[in-house]
Amino acid sequence: MSDKKTERRDFLFTATYAVGAVGAAAVVWPLVDQMNPDASVKALASTEVDVSSLKPGNTITVLWRGKPVFIRRRTQEEIDVARSVKMEDLIHPEKDEDRAKNPEWLVMLGVCTHLGCVPLNDKGDYDGWFCPCHGSHYDTSGRIRKGPAPWNMEVPKYEFVNANTIKIG
Amino acid sequence: MSDHEYTPKSKAGKWFNDRLPLLTLANHLTDYPTPKNLNYWWTFGGILTFCLITQIVTGLVLAMHYIAHADMAFESVEHIMRDVNYGWLIRYIHANGASMFFLAVYIHIFRSLFYGSYKSPREIIWIIGIIIYLLMMAAAFMGYVLPWGQMSFWGATVITNLFSAIPFVGEGVVTWLWGGYSVDNPTLTRFFTLHYLIPFLILGLVVLHIWALHVPGNNNPVGIDVKKPSKDTVPFHPYIVIKDGFALLMFMIVFAFFVFYAPNILGHADNYIEANPLVTPAHIVPEWYLLPFYAILRSVPDKLLGVVAMLSAILILAVLPWLDTSKIRSAVFRPLYKQFYWILVADVLILGYVGAMPAEGLYLLIARVATAYYFLHFLVILPVLGLKERTIPLPLSITEPVLGGSPNMAMAKKKESKIE
Numbered sequence: 001m002s003d004k005k006t007e008r009r010d011f012l013f014t015a016t017y018a019v020g021a022v023g024a025a026a027v028v029w030p031l032v033d034q035m036n037p038d039a040s041v042k043a044l045a046s047t048e049v050d051v052s053s054l055k056p057g058n059t060i061t062v063l064w065r066g067k068p069v070f071i072r073r074r075t076q077e078e079i080d081v082a083r084s085v086k087m088e089d090l091i092h093p094e095k096d097e098d099r100a101k102n103p104e105w106l107v108m109l110g111v112c113t114h115l116g117c118v119p120l121n122d123k124g125d126y127d128g129w130f131c132p133c134h135g136s137h138y139d140t141s142g143r144i145r146k147g148p149a150p151w152n153m154e155v156p157k158y159e160f161v162n163a164n165t166i167k168i169g
Numbered sequence: 170m171s172d173h174e175y176t177p178k179s180k181a182g183k184w185f186n187d188r189l190p191l192l193t194l195a196n197h198l199t200d201y202p203t204p205k206n207l208n209y210w211w212t213f214g215g216i217l218t219f220c221l222i223t224q225i226v227t228g229l230v231l232a233m234h235y236i237a238h239a240d241m242a243f244e245s246v247e248h249i250m251r252d253v254n255y256g257w258l259i260r261y262i263h264a265n266g267a268s269m270f271f272l273a274v275y276i277h278i279f280r281s282l283f284y285g286s287y288k289s290p291r292e293i294i295w296i297i298g299i300i301i302y303l304l305m306m307a308a309a310f311m312g313y314v315l316p317w318g319q320m321s322f323w324g325a326t327v328i329t330n331l332f333s334a335i336p337f338v339g340e341g342v343v344t345w346l347w348g349g350y351s352v353d354n355p356t357l358t359r360f361f362t363l364h365y366l367i368p369f370l371i372l373g374l375v376v377l378h379i380w381a382l383h384v385p386g387n388n389n390p391v392g393i394d395v396k397k398p399s400k401d402t403v404p405f406h407p408y409i410v411i412k413d414g415f416a417l418l419m420f421m422i423v424f425a426f427f428v429f430y431a432p433n434i435l436g437h438a439d440n441y442i443e444a445n446p447l448v449t450p451a452h453i454v455p456e457w458y459l460l461p462f463y464a465i466l467r468s469v470p471d472k473l474l475g476v477v478a479m480l481s482a483i484l485i486l487a488v489l490p491w492l493d494t495s496k497i498r499s500a501v502f503r504p505l506y507k508q509f510y511w512i513l514v515a516d517v518l519i520l521g522y523v524g525a526m527p528a529e530g531l532y533l534l535i536a537r538v539a540t541a542y543y544f545l546h547f548l549v550i551l552p553v554l555g556l557k558e559r560t561i562p563l564p565l566s567i568t569e570p571v572l573g574g575s576p577n578m579a580m581a582k583k584k585e586s587k588i589e
Contacts, residue, residue, distance in 0.1 A: 032345075035359065041349045061447050066351030068447050114472055116330040117323065118449040133327060133453050134467055134528055150472050 041065075046169030048161060051105075059121050061110055064168045068110035068118050069156065070129075071166060074140065079103045081127075082141035092151045096141040099155050107158050107166060108142045114149035129153070197383070202402035203409050204389035206567045210284075211387065212416030213277040219417055220270040221375065225368050227263040235315065237361035239354035242317035243443040261432040267309050268435045269424045271458035274302060278486075283510055285498030286388040292490040294381040299487045301374050306483075308367040309456065311360040318440030319450050325352045325360070327453060331466075334473040351446060391567045392499030401567050452527065460524030461517050465543070467528040468536035478540065485547050492547055494555025502561040506554055513546050 047064045051071055054060055059072040074082075082096040083103075100106045110118050117133035124130030125146060126139035136147030143152040158168045175196040177183045186192040234253050236245040249256035278298070281287050287295035314325045329346050333339040348355030386395065386402075395401035403409070427435065435457060439450045455463050465482050469475035485492070500507040516539050523536040 035345050035348055035355075037344060037347075037349045038355070041353075041355065063446060066349055066353045066446060114330075115327040116333075117327065117453065118447065132449060132451050133323075148467075148470055148472055148475065 046167060048165055048167045050165055052164035056104070061118075062168070064156070069168055070106070070108055070110040070121075070142070070153075072106045072121075074100070074104055074106055078127075078140040082139060082143075085139065085141075085143075089145075091144050094141075094143060094152055096143075099141050099143070099152070102160070105166075106140075106142060107168065108153045108155045111153065112136055112149055113144065113151040113153065114147070119153070199404065199406040201383060201405040202386065202395075202399075203405050204387050204395050204401060204567055205403045205408070206389050206391060207387060207409065207412070208390055209412075209416055210276070210280040211389075212413045213273050213280065215413035216273045216417055216420050217270070217277060218375065219420075220266060220273055221368065221371060223266050224263065224270060225372070227259050227266060228365070228368065230259050231263055232365065235361075237315070237358050239317060239357050239444070242315060242357060246316045258428070261428045265424065265427040265432060265435065267312065268427070268456070268458065269420075270305065271309070273420070274305065275458070278302070279514065282513070283500045284388055284390060285392055285493070285495075285500070287490050288493065288496075288498050289490065290385045291382075291388060294378060295490060296487055297374055297378045297381060299483075301371055301378065302486075303483065304367050304371050304374070306459065308364055308371070309458070311364040311367075313440075313456060314357065314360050315364065316440060317357065317444045319442045319444060319448075320437045320440040320453070322352060322444035322446065323449055323453050324455060325356065328455075329356075331476050331479075334476040336473070353446075388498060389567055390499060390501065391564060392497065392502070393563050393567060395567055454525055457521065457525070460522075461520035462524075464520040464524030464536045465540045467524070468533065468540045478544075482540075482543060485544070489547065489551075493551045495551075495558065495560070496555075497560045497563070502563055503554075503558055504561065505558045509546065509550055509554065513543075516542050516546070 044065060047062065049060075049062050049071060051060070051073070054071065054073045056073050057075045057078075059070050061068045061070055063069070079096070079100075082100075085096070087093045087095070096103070099108070112119050112131040112133065114131065114134050114136050117131050119129035119131040119136070119138060121129060124137035126137050128140045128142060128145075129138040130136070131138075131147065131149065134148050136149035137145050138149075138153060139145050141152075142155075144150070156168055158166055161167045175193045177186050177192050182192055231249065234245065234249045234256065236242060246260070249260050251257075253259075281295065281298075310324070310328060314321045329343055329352065332346060333343045335342060344350065346356070347353065348359065389395065437454065454460070462479050462482055466475045466479040469478045495503060495506065497503055500510055519535065520539045520543065523532045523539065526532040528536070
């Protein structure tokens with residue numbers, strides 16, 4: 001077999017493998033992607049909550065996209081504590097001003113950023129939230145202060161539709 | 170593999186066997202030469218086969234009555250318990266069968282660790298075994314989710330969230346696993362599908378596991394190679410079949426005790442409360458057989474490193490044949506390894522205990538020490554020990570200590586020195 005002939009074969013083999021690989025990937029992708037959230041799940045993207053009955057110092061939990069969302073009407077004391085914390089004391093530094101635009105209202109996903117449990121209200125070393133699963137402590141701004149969770153509880157996109165109604169999502 | 174050519178006696182048998190040599194295979198399995206000194210720790214392979222078949226049969230039956238839907242799963246399990254004829258029995262066998270399966274597999278694994286069954290030339294058998302073990306854990310975890318109780322839901326949430334520790338793509342992977350933004354109906358239906366699939370994958374791997382075993386043949390308590398067939402071996406049937414059968418009967422007594430007298434003792438009461446995404450149970454614990462790894466996960470304060478440590482604790486077993494540098498298989502001839510072996514057993518039991526306790530204070534400290542020791546055993550002690558340890562001389566054959574009238578190795582040692 002001459003060298004020239006071998007090179008021609010090599011090219012054909014490589015080209016065949018390449019087309020085969022692209023074809024296989026094209027077949028596999030729908031099989032993988034079908035597991036991602038479907039259209040009906042995505043459609044449930046927002047929810048509206050009436051918060052008129054909520055008194056200062058109380059929290060309600062609502063379900064949004066299958067996850068709990070904490071809506072807390074904070075007392076002035078809680079706001080003062082949350083706003084006086086120094087940034088260097090935080091594991092995941094975020095200003096309370098950025099987390100709660102309207103200081104009286106704290107809206108965040110009630111999901112521990114460690115492994116997804118629902119933290120308990122008014123518990124823990126920082127009088128905010130405490131996750132019973134693996135012992136993460138959150139402060140009155142929902143920021144992680146102690147324990148294995150890496151981040152603060154997430155603040156979702158939300159807005160006040162009117163004085164009494166919050167739209168999440 | 171038996172070397173002699175097998176020919177069926179009947180004409181029809183010969184006709185069939187020439188076209189598909191199933192009878193040759195059956196003959197190989199019955200005549201398979203087995204070391205005659207196998208003790209009862211060697212009966213757990215057969216017991217595990219029984220466990221797998223039990224899980225598949227009861228699982229098939231349960232699947233005829235179970236409904237994989239977030240709104241109906243919990244009630245359909247109660248329906249099985251109350252309305253379906255013998256449904257309670259079949260479900261209790263299946264649920265406790267999972268625990269019995271793990272009990273047997275842990276004995277089987279620790280048998281290998283003691284007698285060095287993972288060493289050359291049996292590395293592939295061992296690695297297939299580890300893959301089976303991983304699949305068992307996946308199947309057990311997903312099966313626990315199906316009743317859709319509180320522990321099902323929150324166990325699923327915590328375990329799937331482990332993947333969120335992967336840098337950059339973690340969140341996307343978790344959403345993909347869930348098929349949504351939380352554990353919900355799409356998660357349940359896919360877990361049911363996979364829970365149904367995995368036992369058949371395990372069955373296929375068990376065939377490979379046994380195939381790979383039948384190439385070098387069984388290890389044995391003395392851990393030296395046997396000549397087969399020879400005076401060192403007996404045919405699998407009837408000798409080992411009877412011994413395995415007797416051990417299986419004993420095992421089934423334990424199994425039946427749990428099914429009939431304490432069917433819920435290994436479960437968690439919270440799983441009789443229907444899943445509620447708004448309330449996390451005060452104390453989430455996995456099933457007992459996953460507790461040591463759960464303890465390792467929680468003992469590391471960093472999320473990603475905790476997950477890495479937990480996975481490494483399992484995967485480190487796959488490379489064990491190369492971490493253990495000793496050529497001597499059986500711990501009987503390794504006085505130091507024998508002690509470290511029992512320390513490891515204690516270490517894993519301690520990890521299991523602290524895994525069930527809250528991760529704080531003294532428990533957390535014990536979990537950290539035990540986790541460190543676990544890795545120390547595999548990464549430092551085993552490699553060094555193989556090079557430094559003074560081992561007891563091996564007998565010349567497995568028959569020698571037996572004919573010496575004593576199974577005790579001091580006798581074998583004495584004889585050895587006489588020969589020298």
